[in-house]
Amino acid sequence: QVQLVESGGGSVQAGGSLRLSCAVSGRTNSNFATGWFRQAPGKEREFVATRWWSGYSIDYADSVKGRFTISRDNAKNTVYLQMNSLKPEDTAVYYCAAKHYLASRREYDYDYWGQGTQVTVSS
Numbered sequence: 001q002v003q004l005v006e007s008g009g010g011s012v013q014a015g016g017s018l019r020l021s022c023a024v025s026g027r028t029n030s031n032f033a034t035g036w037f038r039q040a041p042g043k044e045r046e047f048v049a050t051r052w053w054s055g056y057s058i059d060y061a062d063s064v065k066g067r068f069t070i071s072r073d074n075a076k077n078t079v080y081l082q083m084n085s086l087k088p089e090d091t092a093v094y095y096c097a098a099k100h101y102l103a104s105r106r107e108y109d110y111d112y113w114g115q116g117t118q119v120t121v122s123s
Contacts, residue, residue, distance in 0.1 A: 002026035002112040004096045009117030012086055016121070020081040022096030022114060028053070033103040034079045035110060036070060038092035038119075045095070049081060050103040057103040064090075086121045093118050 008020040022034065035050035049070040051058040058070060069082040079096065094117050097110035104110070 002028060002098050004098055004112055004114035006094065006096045006114040006117040009094060009119045011120040011122065014087055014121055014123050016086050017082070017084045018086065018119060020083070020094055020096075020117060020119070022079040022081075024077050024079060024098060028077070028098070031101050033057070033099050033101065034070075034072070035097045035099075035103065035105075036081045037095045037097060037107060038090075039095070039116075040089075040092040043092075045107055047105045047107065048094070050105060051079075052103045059103060059105060061105075083119070086119075088121050088123045091119060091121050 003025045005023045006020060010018060012018055032053040036048040037045050038048050039045040047061050048064055049060045049068055051070045067085045072079045096114040098112040099110045
């Protein structure tokens with residue numbers, strides 16, 4: 001079993017930055033991928049970013065490319081989502097997700113999910 005706990009959400013003005021954290025525990029190994037998804041009010045959950053645990057196969061949604069960075073800290077078993085140049089349309093609940101093997105953009109590929117953290121960007 002794998003457990004994911006997100007933190008780091010909050011409120012920020014447009015143009016600001018936030019860093020989300022996802023602490024990963026449980027049965028993980030090098031063949032493991034994590035992803036970030038988000039869900040805005042009244043919308044479906046959408047892909048944001050993903051990376052294979054080893055660091056290969058990093059992918060971003062076009063809407064966040066160049067502004068968001070997914071990274072990890074091996075020692076802390078934590079995945080981060082650094083969000084810069086935030087826009088009001090980035091407002092959503094952000095979810096961390098994990099799956100075995102390769103990274104994926106598809107929500108249904110992921111087996112484990114965190115509880116979500118709210119990000120609000122005001123104009």
